Amino acid sequence: MALYRDDGVVLRTYRLGEADRIVVFYTRSHGKVRAVAKGVRRTKSKFGARLEPASIVHLQLYEGRNLDIVTQAESVGPLPQLRTDLDRFGRASVLLEVIDQIGTEGEPDPMLFKLLTGALTELDRAGNPMVVPAFVARVLVLEGVQPLLEACVHCGTEVDLVAIDLSEGGVLCREHRRGEPISNGARAVFEHLFEGRVRQVLEATSEPVASEVEQMASRMIEQHIERRLKSSTVLHQHLAT
Amino acid sequence: MSAYAKPVEILIDELGRLPGIGPKSAQRIAFHLLKVDRVDAQRLADAITVMKDTVSFCDRCFNIAEGANCEICIDPKRDDSVICVVEEPKDIAAIEKTGAFRGRYHVLQGAINMLEGIGPEQLKIKELALRIAAEDISEVILCTNPNIEGETTAAFIATKILAPFQINVTRLASGLPVGGDLEYADELTLGRALEGRQAVR
Ligand SMILES: [Zn+2]
Ligand SMILES: [Zn+2]
Numbered sequence: 001m002a003l004y005r006d007d008g009v010v011l012r013t014y015r016l017g018e019a020d021r022i023v024v025f026y027t028r029s030h031g032k033v034r035a036v037a038k039g040v041r042r043t044k045s046k047f048g049a050r051l052e053p054a055s056i057v058h059l060q061l062y063e064g065r066n067l068d069i070v071t072q073a074e075s076v077g078p079l080p081q082l083r084t085d086l087d088r089f090g091r092a093s094v095l096l097e098v099i100d101q102i103g104t105e106g107e108p109d110p111m112l113f114k115l116l117t118g119a120l121t122e123l124d125r126a127g128n129p130m131v132v133p134a135f136v137a138r139v140l141v142l143e144g145v146q147p148l149l150e151a152c153v154h155c156g157t158e159v160d161l162v163a164i165d166l167s168e169g170g171v172l173c174r175e176h177r178r179g180e181p182i183s184n185g186a187r188a189v190f191e192h193l194f195e196g197r198v199r200q201v202l203e204a205t206s207e208p209v210a211s212e213v214e215q216m217a218s219r220m221i222e223q224h225i226e227r228r229l230k231s232s233t234v235l236h237q238h239l240a241t
Numbered sequence: 242m243s244a245y246a247k248p249v250e251i252l253i254d255e256l257g258r259l260p261g262i263g264p265k266s267a268q269r270i271a272f273h274l275l276k277v278d279r280v281d282a283q284r285l286a287d288a289i290t291v292m293k294d295t296v297s298f299c300d301r302c303f304n305i306a307e308g309a310n311c312e313i314c315i316d317p318k319r320d321d322s323v324i325c326v327v328e329e330p331k332d333i334a335a336i337e338k339t340g341a342f343r344g345r346y347h348v349l350q351g352a353i354n355m356l357e358g359i360g361p362e363q364l365k366i367k368e369l370a371l372r373i374a375a376e377d378i379s380e381v382i383l384c385t386n387p388n389i390e391g392e393t394t395a396a397f398i399a400t401k402i403l404a405p406f407q408i409n410v411t412r413l414a415s416g417l418p419v420g421g422d423l424e425y426a427d428e429l430t431l432g433r434a435l436e437g438r439q440a441v442r
Contacts, residue, residue: 012356015261052389053356083389084396086353086361093355234360241362 003062006030007076009116010055011100015041023051023070024100025059028113032103035061035068050075054082054092056117077117079124088127090238093231094218095119095135101225102139111142122202129210130189130202133217137193145224149191152176161187164216166223185209186216211239249275301372303348303365305330313346320344322379326369326398328352328386336384344382347372352390353397361397370402380409382438387413411438 008025011032016022019041025033040047050057050073060072082089099116103109119135122128140146148170151158155176163172164187165179171187172178186209192201205213218232245253249271256267274282298304299311306312313319313333323344327333333346349364373381381403385391399410 049389054389083392086393086397086401089389089393090355090360097356230358231355234355234358234363237362238360 003060003071004030005058005060006033007113008033008057008059009096009099009113009120010051010053010057011096011103012053013037013040013051021051022067025057026099026103026113026116027059027108028110029108031107031109032100032105033061033068034105035070036064037070037073047073053096054079054089054120056120077121079120081124081127082120085127086238087129088123090231090235091127091129091132092120092123094132094229094235095123097229097231098136098139098221098225101227101229102143109142112139115139115142126202128202129214130205133189133213134193134198134201136217136221137190138198140220140224141194143224146194147171147190147220149187149194166220180216182216183209183212186212189213190216298348298350302346303350303368304333304346318343321377323382324369324372324378324380325382325384326395327384328391328394332384332386342382344380349385349394352385352394354390364394366398366402369398373403373406373408378408380411383410383412413438 006027006029008027011024011026013024014022016036019039021037021040023035023037023040025035027033037047037051039045040051047070049055051070056076056079057073058076059070062069062071079092082092095116099112103112115135115138119131123131137146147164147166151171152161152173153165153168153170154172157173160174161171161184162174162181163177163179164170164182165172168179171182189201189205189209190213192198215236218229218236222228222232244250252274253264253267253271256262256270257264259267262270274285296305296307299306299314300309301314302311304311304313306314320343323342324347325336325342325344326347326349327336328349328351330348333348336342336346347365347369349366349369351359351364353359353361353364372378381398383395383398385395395412399412403410
């Protein structure tokens with residue numbers, strides 16, 4: 001079982017020793033993979049920028065006892081705009097952190113891989129703020145959890161829905177409101193997203209609904225993975241200034 | 242459950258907070274210190290205390306300084322009109338070795354890395370804008386690392402922070418392959434990159 005090939009997205013990297021890095025990939029056929037890239041921090045490294053977060057690469061890896069070793073990395077889809085636009089890169093960071101949290105070593109999920117590469121490519125192309133919510137909704141559907149958005153989780157009424165309580169799993173009417181407020185606009189966007197009408201949301205969502213949806217999407221996924229996303233916290237701090 | 246004496250546990254815990262030191266290394270260092278002579282251990286403790294008491298960061302550029310300002314900020318022979326923006330004080334050392342730069346510096350104390358929870362607010366970026374508003378500066382050279390964190394930081398500073406000012410903004414020129422760390426660039430490459438810097442707007 002020496003060498004193997006796969007496509008992967010760089011989720012994050014850690015410094016290792018003087019010039020190496022540990023690179024965490026989400027691959028199409030091997031799930032999450034942790035591998036060593038030797039000499040990658042030297043400015044003359046053959047890997048160049050190909051092993052930096054959000055890069056999509058075709059990989060050749062050598063199976064090691066603890067960590068695999070990256071022997072080749074070719075860029076599949078270069079994403080130049082992500083590198084120079086902090087809003088886009090911040091949003092890409094949220095996608096990467098989510099996959100790092102839910103991905104598992106040795107458990108491939110080609111749907112999740114496709115979702116990640118698709119979302120990164122779309123962010124690079126247009127930088128649409130609705131990419132992260134669309135991604136979160138698809139991830140939650142794949143994970144088999146989605147909030148009830150059409151009726152109050154307490155009494156079932158379909159009118160005057162004003163709040164959402166993520167720990168309760170859905171929206172609430174005025175009488176039973178708990179959790180945090182949600183506008184009708186934001187609720188409608190989430191209904192579209194959970195039913196797969198992504199294109200419509202990307203094309204037609206504008207402020208202030210867009211930022212309400214984006215922040216709520218982060219909290220939805222945080223609720224699911226049961227921890228805060230570092231990237232989402234600083235992204236929203238940055239977007240607010 | 243406590244496996245070791247309390248003072249040893251406390252030391253392991255403190256060492257484990259240092260960058261690049263995992264629990265295993267922290268344990269190894271703690272046991273090493275347990276074995277060395279008291280004088281040697283005291284010398285290490287003193288070095289830390291003396292450094293903390295006498296050295297901090299420059300009020301103006303956030304380089305390492307003994308006193309309120311660093312040696313470069315105090316030096317009257319440096320060119321006030323050019324600022325080189327770097328991530329860490331160690332990058333200043335690398336650039337000084339080239340001899341290709343005679344201006345002043347601004348240390349961001351890191352680069353934007355949202356995955357690690359570091360955004361513009363966590364860096365000395367606001368302070369850079371304040372300096373440019375207050376000092377007579379005609380050029381800013383963005384010398385962040387040629388990797389994705391350094392690039393997004395440079396792009397953010399160029400487009401969002403420096404845009405309102407009438408100054409030249411340049412970035413290190415080619416010769417620095419992307420993906421690397423500035424501190425590993427050889428002096429010749431780094432010197433050439435400085436001389437051939439390019440306008441970013
Ligand atoms: Zn109700
Ligand atoms: Zn200074």
